[in-house]
Every structure is written in structure tokens, then in C-alpha cells.
Amino acid sequence: MVAAARTRGLRKVYRGTVAVDHVDLEVPTGSVMGMLGPNGSGKTTTIRMLLGLVEPTAGEVELLGHRLPDGLPRALPEVGALVEGPGFHPFLSGRENLLRMGAAEPALATQAIPAAVSEALERVGLAGAADRRFKAYSLGMKQRLGLAAALLAPRRFVILDEPTNGLDPAGTRDVRAVIADLHAAGTTVLVSSHLLAEVEATCTHVAVLHQGTVVAQGDLTTLLDADSAGLLVSTPDVTRAVDALRDNRIPARAVPNGILADLTTTTAPAVVETLVRAGVPVHEVRRQRTGLEDLFARLTEPSPTDSLDAELAMIGDAR
Amino acid sequence: MTTMAIPLPRTKAPIARLLRSELRMMLRRPRTLVGLGLLAAVPVIAGIAIRIAADGDGPVGEGLSTLVAGNGLMLPIFSLLAALTMLLPLVGATLAADALAGESTNGTLRSLLVAPVSRPRLLAIKAFGIATVTLLACLLMAATGTITGIILLGGDGMLTVSATRLPFADGLGRVLLTALLVAVQIWGVAAVGLAVSAWTDHPLIVLSVALGLLIVSGVLSAIPALDWLDPVLITSGWESIGEVARDPLPWPTLTEGVLRAGCYILIGYSVALSRMLTRDG
Numbered sequence: 015m016v017a018a019a020r021t022r023g024l025r026k027v028y029r030g031t032v033a034v035d036h037v038d039l040e041v042p043t044g045s046v047m048g049m050l051g052p053n054g055s056g057k058t059t060t061i062r063m064l065l066g067l068v069e070p071t072a073g074e075v076e077l078l079g080h081r082l083p084d085g086l087p088r089a090l091p092e093v094g095a096l097v098e099g100p101g102f103h104p105f106l107s108g109r110e111n112l113l114r115m116g117a118a119e120p121a122l123a124t125q126a127i128p129a130a131v132s133e134a135l136e137r138v139g140l141a142g143a144a145d146r147r148f149k150a151y152s153l154g155m156k157q158r159l160g161l162a163a164a165l166l167a168p169r170r171f172v173i174l175d176e177p178t179n180g181l182d183p184a185g186t187r188d189v190r191a192v193i194a195d196l197h198a199a200g201t202t203v204l205v206s207s208h209l210l211a212e213v214e215a216t217c218t219h220v221a222v223l224h225q226g227t228v229v230a231q232g233d234l235t236t237l238l239d240a241d242s243a244g245l246l247v248s249t250p251d252v253t254r255a256v257d258a259l260r261d262n263r264i265p266a267r268a269v270p271n272g273i274l275a276d277l278t279t280t281t282a283p284a285v286v287e288t289l290v291r292a293g294v295p296v297h298e299v300r301r302q303r304t305g306l307e308d309l310f311a312r313l314t315e316p317s318p319t320d321s322l323d324a325e326l327a328m329i330g331d332a333r
Numbered sequence: 334m335t336t337m338a339i340p341l342p343r344t345k346a347p348i349a350r351l352l353r354s355e356l357r358m359m360l361r362r363p364r365t366l367v368g369l370g371l372l373a374a375v376p377v378i379a380g381i382a383i384r385i386a387a388d389g390d391g392p393v394g395e396g397l398s399t400l401v402a403g404n405g406l407m408l409p410i411f412s413l414l415a416a417l418t419m420l421l422p423l424v425g426a427t428l429a430a431d432a433l434a435g436e437s438t439n440g441t442l443r444s445l446l447v448a449p450v451s452r453p454r455l456l457a458i459k460a461f462g463i464a465t466v467t468l469l470a471c472l473l474m475a476a477t478g479t480i481t482g483i484i485l486l487g488g489d490g491m492l493t494v495s496a497t498r499l500p501f502a503d504g505l506g507r508v509l510l511t512a513l514l515v516a517v518q519i520w521g522v523a524a525v526g527l528a529v530s531a532w533t534d535h536p537l538i539v540l541s542v543a544l545g546l547l548i549v550s551g552v553l554s555a556i557p558a559l560d561w562l563d564p565v566l567i568t569s570g571w572e573s574i575g576e577v578a579r580d581p582l583p584w585p586t587l588t589e590g591v592l593r594a595g596c597y598i599l600i601g602y603s604v605a606l607s608r609m610l611t612r613d614g
Contacts, residue, residue: 065447067614087344090449097447101440105363117354118448120343124350163444 016079018043018171018202019064024073026059033059034226037073041171041204041219046197048213048234049206050306051223052314057206058098060223061175064204065095078171091120094169096177100160104149108140108159111148112166121167134162139188153180161192172196174205178212190216214306224314238309244302245282248272251294258292259285274302344449348458351450355462362431365466368424372470375420376412376478383408384485400494400578405486406504407578409478410511414575416474417515422547423540425467425519429526430539432459433605437534446614456531456609460602463523468516475512479505493580507577514574514587521567521594522547524601531608567597 017040024037034056041047051057062068063075066086075082077089102111109131116127135144138158143151151159157180164172174193178186193216196203207213213220214234221231230237249255252268259266264285265276275285282299289296359365379401387402401407413421433456436442445455482488491504499507526543533539550568553559563569570590576583 062614065614066449067443067446069611069613087449087451090447091344093447095447097443099440101442101444103358103362103439103441106358106361110361114354114358115444115448117350118346118445118450120346120449122346124347 016043017041017076018045018078019204020076021060021064022074024060024063024075025071026056026063026068027071032226034063036227037223039221039228039231041202043202044197044200045219046193046203046205046217047219047221048217049204049221049223050208050210050213050310051206052208055223055314056226057223058175059226061095061097061173061204061206064173065093065097066090067097091167092170093173094164094166094171095173095175096160096164097173097175099176099179100156100163102148102156102159102163105147107145107147108151108155108162109135109144111159112162115163116166119167130166134166137165137192138162154182154185157181158185158188161189165192165196169196169201171202171204174203176206176208178207178209186212210306210310220306222310222313229313230309234306238306239301245275245277245285246272246298246300246302247275247285247289247296248298249289249294249296254292255289255294258288258294262288264288272297345454346448346450348454351454351458352461355458356465359428359462359466364427364431368427369466369470369473372416372420372424373473373477375416376408376474377481379412379415380408380478380481380485387486400492401482401486403486404488404492405482405484406479406488406491406501406508408482408486409475409508410575410578412478413471413474413511413515414572417518417571417574419547421467421470421515421519422522422544424470425463425523426526426540426543427536428463428466429523429530429543430536432463432527433530433609434533434539435530435536438536443614452609453606456527456602456606460524460527460605463527464516464520467519467523468513471512471516471519475508479508494578495580497580499580510582511574511577514577514590517591517594518571518574521597521601524598524605525567526601528601528604528608531605531612564593567593569593 019039019041021037021039024034024039025032026034037056037060039060049057049060059068063070064077066077066082069083077085078092080086080089082089102108103114106114112131112134113127116122116131119127122130132141132144135141138161140155140158140162143155148156148159157177161174161177164174174189177189181189190212193203193205197218205213205217217234219232220234220237222229246269247255249272252273255273256266256268259273259275264280266273277285282301286296286299383401401411433442442455446452450458489498490501491499491507493499522543525546526539529539529542530536547568550566553562554566554569570586570593573586573590576586
């Protein structure tokens, strides 16, 4: 299946500064991909290149199967985008702004524009404020209007750059619902965010950018599972459990109500076997699920994995 | 077996729809409306002033203005020429500044590009909008000038500089011609503005460059030693538009000005286009 968007060796240099380098991104069709990264990691630059707003210094971009830049006119009518905040005329009302956007949409027939505008306003919860000037909108309402513009025509691919910026909790929930609707309808969604909980709640796939390059990407569950190298064992006999594992060269440490065994060098059955052999009562065993937050921290912060090791070493030293 | 043509999805929105939308947006912008309103008021104010002066004892003024008293159809021509020196170029430059630099700053240019509207098309739409609104400004001045002139200053037909009297319809034709000639000159200024507008995100830079160009051009043309520069200066020949008040019309003088403005339009538009194709959206 053709990916909704694919880049190969994407590189962008702004006046000698490398903004993005070696970006090989693949947004699978039908997925909701979260693009994560600290500020300045190249998320927006990458999105701008996907949309043909910026020409890459090197590398290739394919959008809905069309090679850019030549394929832009074919691809873009089916792509909705909210990039770098909502851009509208302050002196026009929300509805008039969308009517203007509608006039520029090749996919909309002229007679269909007013209805499409009303529907989009309804969808983002702006119907009540549609006829107020954009200037008078709150930050959240501006953001909603930007979202409405991205949803104006039928889309196969929707790109949302920081869609929840400035939104209150209700607004965030609405955006989440819109993304879920799009996903259910088979639309591919690429959403950039620095709100990890947001991405964890809405996305099927993630790509993590750091210092202008993709440091991890793929199916969200697979990524999180691959990252969780710990086994949580509940037992009342913590000391004996830790000792038994350490005797078998399996790093472990005490946590509330049990122990956490490190699985980097061993497997879960081996840990359980060791404990049972040593006569440790095992009440419950489960894989520690790392949150996206941990994964993100490990990928984007300097010397990240060291913390667990250091902790284990400290416990070892204390004994 | 019948072959079925699969209709290709549309890749462009209809151009008429885009042009209409552009004009509607421009004419909703408060700045445009205030500008048009003030320009429309210029002939009215000039008409009242000349009427008061004519009723008094003192001289009415010099140049064309002496001819305006009691010669109502000359009022719009006089007003358009007066506005051509600064007011109308200011309007043209402001529109050019808003068209690309302004829209780029508030993010609306980006929205159009991803709709998508291709870059050459977007520039053409912007140029069309500027040209139409500046023409509208000139025609509006011609209209309020004609009406004010007839009411306040009266006159039978139009008394030309050559001391002939033209019938009313011909006089009206001269007014219309002036509006068109002035509009073409403003298009020249706006084209330069559009070129700068394509290069920057700051509308003020566009205004400064366009108006600076007029001032420099005026200064250079005032230096006799630099007379050889005159044929390429943008303001050369602006005064000669006043020749429309001659009978018969001195066509060579008038066409020369149009050709010069045409060159500026061509150069400005080409520079804008070359930048538009590569600029970051």
C-alpha cells in the first residue's frame, strides 16, 4: 500500500543552519501518526516540506503517492493542513474567511462551498461564533477555525501542526474527537505535538524527532513494548527476591509491593523460574509498560538510560 | 466494449471564483475602504476650495487650476493629477504591500498555497486585485470630481487648454482617459511594490521602497545635469498627462508615458514572479 507520505534523506539548510537532516519518514495510509519532538527539532520544517511550502535542500518527498514538487497540484486538493497556527484575515468573520478558503479549494464545487463551510464550522464547534470577526476570536477559537479550514473539503490526508495549542480541556477533547472521526473514516492523520499524553491517547503510530532527525518511528504499541525492559513482580518477600535474582546475575531493585527486574539480559520466564526456585512467593507478574513519556525522555535527553542503571548500582553499593 | 473515461480530480479552483473572492476580500479590508473614501473626497474638497476662491477676489491659483473655475469637467482631471503625485501611489504601494508581504505575515498566503493555488496563479490573482482596486480608485475620483465639478463649478462642456470648447460627452471622454492614464502609472508603481512585496515579509519595507523610488525619481529629474536619465525615471511624464486638456489630443506624448509604465509593470511583475516561484511559503 502506498504510504500517505514518505520522505527519503530529507535535508533542509537555512542560511548555513541545518534544520532537518536525514529524515526518512513514512506515514502509513490509514494511520494516525503523532510527530513528537522538543521545540526546534524540525517538526514544522518537515511538515512544510511535505506540503511543498518549502523546497528541501536535498532528499525526496512523496505525498499520497505523488512525487513533489511536480505532484503537488495532484496531491494537495486531498490534503488538509493546519500549519504554524491559523492564518486568517482579521477583518473578516470566521465564515467569510472559510468561504475565501473554500473558493481556493479545487475539490469543492462552487455551489457546494457555503454548505461545506457551515458543516466545517459545526464540526469544530464554531457555529455560534461564525459571524464574528476573526480579530475578536480567542486563541482557542482561532485554532478551531484553522482546524475547520483543514477539514473544509473531503480529505485523504490531514496534517495538523500543534492543533491543541491554546485550547482549553474541552477544546483538546474536541480535537481528539475530530481526529478519531477522521481515523474511523479512513483518513490518514499526521499530528505534531509536544503534548505526549495527547499523542498517546490519539495516535496509532509515532515518529520522534530530535535535533532535526527521526530517532524512532513506528507502531506505538510496538515501540513502547520494545522500550519496556522491566518486569514487575509483586511479592511480600522483597529482600529474598532481590537477592535470589542478583545471585543469578539478574539486576533487580525493590519497588513498592515488590521488585522490578531488568529484562535487558534475560527473559520473563527465567526471572519467574529463578524466584520460584528460591522459594519466593510470587503474587503477580507483569511487564512494566513504559509510558510514551519515558520513551520520549530516553530518546531526546542526553545520557537517558543511565538513570536506572545508576539507581541499581547505588542499591548494590549500599548493600 | 465501451471505454469509460475516468474523470481526473480537479487540481485547480475556477479562476473566476478566485478573482471574485480576492476582490471581495480586498474591498472588505477597512484600510482599502478608508483609502477609497478619502480619495473620493479629494475632488470634492478641491471643488469647494476653488469655488470659494473663485467667489472671492484673489487669484484662483496657477496652471490647470485657473482653468477649473467655471469649467467643471476640468475638476476631475485636476484632482487626478494632484493625487497622482503622492496619494494614488501610496494607495497602489499599500495594496502591493498587503498582497504578498502582508498576507505572508498573517499566514493567509500559506493557506492559499496549500489549497492549492499554484504560485504563478497566486501572483496573477494578486496583481489582478491590485490593478482592479487602483483602477476603481481612479474611476471613483473621476466620478466624484465630475459630479462636484458640474454642481459647484458648472460650465458648458469642457474648455480646453487650447481654448477650444468640447461638447459634454467629449469632455467626459477626456475625464475617463485621464483616469485610465493615471491608473496605468499607478500600476507601474504597484508592480515595483509587488516585486518588493515578494521579497519581504514586512509591508513597511514595500511602502518605503515604492515611495522612496518616487522621491528619488523626482529629485533626479530636477537635476539638469542628469537629464539623460529622464527617459527611464518612473515619474517622467506624469505631468504630461495634463496634456489631455489639449485639443487635439497629443497622442505621442501620452503613449510615451503608457509605454514607460508598461516597462515598469513588466519588470516589476517578472521580478515578483521569479521570487514567488522560490520563496518559502
